[in-house]
Amino acid sequence: MADRYNADVVIIGSGIAALVVAERLSRKKNVIIITKSKKEDNNSNRAQGGVAAAISKSDHWLNHFEDTMIAGNYHNDEDAVQLLVEKGAHYLNKMIEDGMEFDKDANGNLLLGQEGAHGRRRILHAGGDATGQALVRFMLNRLQNQANVKLIEDVLAVDFLIQNNCCYGVKVKTKAGAVQPLYAADTILAAGGCGGLFEFTSNDPTVTGDGIAMAYRAGANLVDLEFVQFHPTLLYVNGGVKGLVSEAVRGEGAVLITQDGRRLMQGIHPQEDLAPRDIVAREIHRAVLNGEQIFLDISMIKNFAKRFPTITEMCRQSGIDLNAGKIPVVPGAHFQMGGVQVNLKGQTSIDHLYAIGEVACTGVHGANRLASNSLLEGIVFANELADYLLQQKHETEIPILEPVDRKLDILSLPTKEEIQAVMMKYVGIIRNGKGLQHAKSWFEQYLLPDIGAFLPEHLTNEQIEIYNMVQAGWLITTSALEREESRGGHFRIDFPEEKAEWTKKKIIRNCLVTAYKI
Known part of the structure; x- marks a missing residue:
């Protein structure tokens, strides 16, 4: 070394x-x-x-x-x-x-x-x-x-x-x-994903x-x-997310129901409540947009508190009485x-x-x-x-990297809450071209014209984090605009799914985005 x-x-x-x-x-x-x-x-x-x-x-x-x-x-x-x-x-x-x-x-x-x-x-x-x-x-x-x-x-x-x-x-x-x-x-680099870009998240x-x-x-x-996955079941109390309710709960028999007790996933998918996450999340999302409140019915699970102690404590702290057998849920970025x-x-x-x-x-x-x-x-x-x-040997000396000594361009930044609201509304569970284009333009007003103009020496930690959120949000939005189909965690209502074609063709994986310019 x-x-x-x-x-x-x-x-x-x-x-x-x-x-x-x-x-x-x-x-x-x-x-x-x-x-x-x-x-x-x-x-x-x-x-x-x-x-x-x-x-x-x-x-x-x-x-x-x-x-x-x-x-x-x-x-x-x-x-x-x-x-x-x-x-x-x-x-x-x-x-x-x-x-x-x-x-x-x-x-x-x-x-x-x-x-x-x-x-x-x-x-x-x-x-x-x-x-x-x-x-x-x-x-x-x-x-x-x-x-x-x-x-x-x-x-x-x-x-x-x-x-x-x-x-x-x-x-x-x-x-x-x-x-x-x-x-x-x-x-x-092992820095994790991007869930914090969204208003509702398990991250x-x-x-x-x-x-x-x-x-x-x-x-x-x-x-x-x-491709961003939204987990179907986050604990939802008083308009906010309090934590994740594991898919293992449905694996042990719990089912999704509306406030009047109707089984949400019956007839939607052969695996019903254990369908892939994107399918379940979209069904809950549609129901919520129609004014429904969705619950996870856990009444059939014996010894719930013993099998799921973390979820039990989370519900207790959020004022949810598990003796009623229902947990209010909503999808969130996962x-x-x-x-x-x-x-x-x-x-x-x-x-x-x-x-x-x-x-x-x-x-x-x-x-x-x-x-x-x-x-x-x-x-x-x-x-x-x-x-x-462990098999590699390095003999190369590092070069002398000169520090950058120049002023930062004027940087205007939104709040984290504004970013999360835009991402949830326009780049969330169900997307369309018009909404994605709106989000892309919104992000671009905050991006510096040159990648090299980002100088963290002149910024606070919070400003650096927010700028990272802006840049990551723009990248995800731009990628979503490029993929003109619905598949998995990317669902565009203006491009219906073509499931019959999935086993027949492999769409070239979307290698972005280093060539993009504002």
């Missing part, structure tokens, strides 16, 4: 993908993990349902492969899907061998849950509905024993250090407000599309940004299927810059993510990237 490097590897983010790759790499390399808030403030820590894998003797990775492809509307990268489902069970078994404890029955057998669009029970869970929290805690505990890892909280990554299409680290802003370079031989408040905006400014290829384009090793289009987790687009999710495949993706592709980097 050259003397001017701060670390062999710097990792941006603290979710499951970041922690898994850090633990693997730290056995031979010096690793720095940075996160803009606290280490637990990520979507992985919030994941309730579990992690999917064909781990049962009655299951096979081919079954999981088929379910993933169907849910993704055949927009998936088949090689990536096969890697995910074939190696998923292996990596989970390895975690179990290392001490990760998933829920088991009285005989010591894994309790496997059922979720939407899965053909069989294959969801491993821990602590009932606290799987993500258990996995994050497990990995953080393992990292405590690694001397080569340094985890730094409250440090904001603002831009990558790029020269000649090669990444040499990242520019960061410290808690004290100083902007400084953090040099590394390899840089891994941690820190997840605001920073990784997408940073990658765009660096010149990395972005892909499939228009997961972005697109992101920074990577290959199966996590490599981006920029040398020595890698991406894993939700911020990356491996192609495994296609147009719509299958339930509980997100934690699995983080675990599998973090291990794949670790395998690759």
Whole structure:
């Protein structure tokens, strides 16, 4: 390692993908993990349902492969899907061998849950509905024993250090407000998705599309940004979202009903309440627009509080009496299927810059993510990237990167709430060309005319985050305008679905957007 490097590897983010790759790499390399808030403030820590894998003797990775492809509307990268489902069970078994404890029955057998669009029970869970929290805690505990890892909280990554299409680290802003370079031989982006761009979301408040905006400014290829998954069931109280109600609740028998008790999903899809998330979310959305209030009927689930302790406590704190057997729900932004384009090793289009987790687009999710495949993706592709980097040797010295010394162009910014309202209304569950064009023009009034004009040295942390939201919102909106069809998480009412064609044709995956100019 050259003397001017701060670390062999710097990792941006603290979710499951970041922690898994850090633990693997730290056995031979010096690793720095940075996160803009606290280490637990990520979507992985919030994941309730579990992690999917064909781990049962009655299951096979081919079954999981088929379910993933169907849910993704055949927009998936088949090689990536096969890697995910074939190696998923292996990596989970390895975690179990290392001490990760998933829920088991009285005989010591894994309790496997059922979720939407899965053909069989294959969801491993821990602590009932606290799987993500258990996995994050497990990995953080393992990292405590690694001397080569340094985890730094409250440090904001603002831009990558790029020269000649090669990444040499990242520019960061410290808690004290100083902007400084953090040099590394390899840089891994694991900053999460974009749920915070929307008014209703299941995401941690820190997840605001920073990784997408940073990658765009660096010149990395972005892909499939228009595919945003809305989870059908967020707890909805007094006009606001209070948290996620896991799909595992419907997997245990709960059904969606209107206020007069009508089954919402009957006759809509063969799998009814366990249909793919995009279909269920749209039905709830349509009902809400028609003035209906939608509930999750949980009256048939025995020992609900024991099976779903996190959801039970969330409802209690929100004043919902579960003895009535109904939970008020509404859809909200949950997961972005697109992101920074990577290959199966996590490599981006920029040398020595890698991406894993939700911020990356491996192609495994296609147009719509299958339930509980997100934690699995983080675990599998973090291990794949670790395998690759552990085989690499770097001898190249970093160049001298001169600091930029010029004034920032006048920057006018909206509020976060304004961005979230525009995204929810025009780039949300149901879209159309007129609304998307309106949103695109709205965002463009706040964008700087030149990507290089963004100078974080002159901005507060909040201004940087809001500008990232503007840039990410514009990118998603522009991508949605480009895709003139309805598929999965991208539904345009002006372009009806052509389901019969999905198995016959593969629309070229939408490789955006580094060539776009305002």
